[in-house]
Amino acid sequence: MSENAQDQKAQDQGVKTETAEGSGSVIDKSKRKNLLLGFGAAVVLVGAIWGIYEAFIAEGTVSTDNAYVAAENAEVTPLTSGRVVEVLVTDTQPVKRGQLLFRIDDADQKIVLAEAEANLARAKRMYGQSLANNQALGAAADANQAQINTARANQAAARADLTKAQSDFARRNELAGTGAVSIEELTTARQALDSAKAAYEQAQASLKQAQASAVSARRQEQAAVALTEGTTLKTAPEIQLAQAQYDKARLDLERTVVRAPIDGVVSKRTIQVGQKVQNGEAAMIIVPVGKLYVDANFKEDKLGNVRSGQSAKLTSDFYGGDVVYHGKVVGFSGGTGAAFSLIPAQNATGNWIKVVQRLPVRIELDPAELAAHPLRVGLSMEAEIDLSSKD
Structure with a gap:
């Protein structure tokens, strides 16, 4: 056999081999159709589940992660002037109502x-x-x-x-x-x-x-x-x-001895021994950690069915989702944060853009749960209000 004939035969065998190898990597048309149908069915099923959730479950609650722990803090201010001669508490220290906080020189x-x-x-x-x-x-x-x-x-x-x-x-x-x-x-x-x-x-x-x-x-x-x-x-x-x-x-003599007005934790202590304090000057703040609440800022289009007395579930970033707090709605703020800002927004302008506002909703927390898992003012919370609960 001539060399040309042998080269031609080798080339023909290579083409057949490549064809055979390529045919093995191509998905059969019938199997591909079944996969596409299965994927479409899964998408439809997920959409149906989501629709059911939105229609029957999500419509019964409103939630927000724009919520923070707050409290009615007590500001300790001396009601008489004088030099501080003794300070008996420090920041982060728990105190009881009536506990001695500091003394002022009482000679005058x-x-x-x-x-x-x-x-x-x-x-x-x-x-x-x-x-x-x-x-x-x-x-x-x-x-x-x-x-x-x-x-x-x-x-x-x-x-x-x-x-x-x-x-x-x-x-x-x-x-x-x-x-x-x-x-x-x-x-x-x-x-x-x-x-x-x-x-x-x-x-x-x-x-x-x-x-x-x-x-x-x-x-x-x-x-x-x-x-x-x-x-x-x-x-x-x-x-x-x-x-x-x-x-x-x-009374001025008695006021040289300053005591805690409430139970709580000392914060922002600003006085030192030897300092001259004036009547009404802030000395420290006491946070009533046992009487905290949450200000949850809900979008205005979510509050149509929210009423005072409705129950709520809350979780804190401090403890994670394993600790769930239970509370109830006790009231709404008199206005949005923008309305009470130092410079309120002027919407009567030509370049006005609508921004969905948020209204603070106050949620009262269960004292027993607070005692079991203490919180601090300013911590982030996630709040969910049950709209089906009665007032």
């Missing part, structure tokens, strides 16, 4: 209290003096009234003396022309008449003076009594004022 408050106590004692003594003065003025007014009676008696006596002197003078004056009465006797009668007139006028003036003195004394008594009338040692205004100042001074 003790001095003010002593001064207020002295003023109170003085006010009580002054009140007693006023009562005694009222009695003295009343006695003086009564004495002046007695003087009026004496002046009236003196006036009556002077009137009688004047009448007698007038009669004696008139009788002697009639007899003067007959020579029965001497000039000297007539002169004496005239002098007696003049003396009686003067005595009468003096008696009248004394009566008027006694009456005026009695009126003045009675008015002084009334003015003094008006300051204490209807009052007692406890209800007198000046004593109440002194008592109020004393109570304030004592």
